[in-house]
Amino acid sequence: MKPLIGRETTLCMSLSGRPGHFGSRFHNRLYELMGLDYVYKAFTTTDLPAAIGGIRALGIRGCAVSMPFKETVIPLLDRLEASAAAIDSVNTVVNEAGCLTGYNTDYIAVRLLLEKHEVDPQTPFLLRGSGGMAKAVVAALRDAGFVDGTVVARNEPSGRALAESHGYGWRPEIGEAQAPLLVNVTPLGMEGPEAETLAFPPPQIAACIVAFDVVALPSATPFLRAAESMGKRVITGHDVVVLQALEQFVLYTGRTPDENQVKEAAAFART
Template identity: 60%
Template sequence: MTLRINRDTRLCMSLSARPSNFGTRFHNYLYEALDLDYIYKAFSTTNLEGAIAGIRALNIRGCAVSMPFKEACIPMLDGLEPSASAIDSVNTIVNTDGVLRGYNTDYSAVASLIADSGLPTDTPVALRGSGGMAKATACALRDAGFANGHLIARNAAAGQQLARTTRWAWSADMENVQARLLVNVTPVGMEGGPEAQSLAFTEAEVAAADLVFDVVALPVETPLIQLARTLGKPVITGGQVAVLQAVDQFVLYTGVRPEPALIERAARHALG
């Protein structure tokens, strides 16, 4: 089918400080393949309250929420599903007849990938970051049974708060922190950012790890992931997280769950 916009076409969208093409390519590929009368568009904003009001007023079906809006949008919604309320972070808004509810599909994506990794839950964890995605990732690890964790965050207030939430330790840097699971949930390594060529963890830290997890999705092969592969370490990429959480969003918006083979084709299209 060739996608044709008409008066009945449902709009879904995303809000991010740095919009990417992943969501637009992934969702629109599936809409076209499944002959669904939807279209997806990425946006940024300097007026979050106005943007959320626009979702309600224009009957926009759904909205993916990325940095730095995952926590700031919460007071503007009508309610939260348990996936979001448990961690006070929203990455998905669903509009049902003008009622806006927040979800967190990042949490479920991370939980699934960690379970599939087979990593023992007594593995010491170092997680760098303290924002909304860091909260979803850390809480998914905590709820999976990883009790021996360490939050690394330069923002002391946010880092200490997340450490209290997860009952992990906190420090501003990796000095004296020993970890076998390394998790980057900062913009370090992100395409187009000021630290695009930087590493969230040192080569020695990666060499000592059993698994390296970088939540940055663009590029999928971040400097950290490339280093981990070079050292023969198992990895979880931000691309894997992006696809799993986007599938859950797609189901929330449309009520349709694509077949795995179609999801794989959409992922290659979006990440290629």
């Protein structure tokens, strides 16, 4: 049984431009199932330095970091673990006695999903996006052995730099380009003003074999719904968020839940 919240309770949190409830529900459900004296709360902020200072000063054990803070948080930390240092993007902060270390569990989740879905590294891909999450996904593709890829990003400095640093091509628009693997790493299709926007045009979706969308809310984005209707294989943002949240949970608590506990927490977080 989970202890009642008290003076010894360990606090974990998240920082996001658009706070959701998945992380809070996932982590808190696992705390309950495993009887851990932890609590998790989602936040947003307009003052990132003050928020990170609060984590350090108040002894908050861990913090998940989402858009738009994955890169701007880096100068505020004490050190970066290899997964974050390699791509200059942080999605997890762990506090060890006031020393803040940045990790990137998105990278780990994407690598695991590419393996689980047996996506052949010889598959050419088109990836749309060039932000912090895109860095994690592109690095995961490169390290999984994908050699033929193109980053599509209107922002030429960030898009070209991301592509060229990993040995891929860059283009500002999709145009007539097609690929067997399509990957969306933008907010297109996310709950909000772009909820009904397709991340890729219908002709590109029709020509692909695998559709991968990192948007977690909703997990059935317009892009993936279109892909499924055409009989394509899909990898969802929900898959990504569960695996990366599990990695965070282990970093924060030092405990690894069993498979059934993870499934129950993920199902609970979706409700």
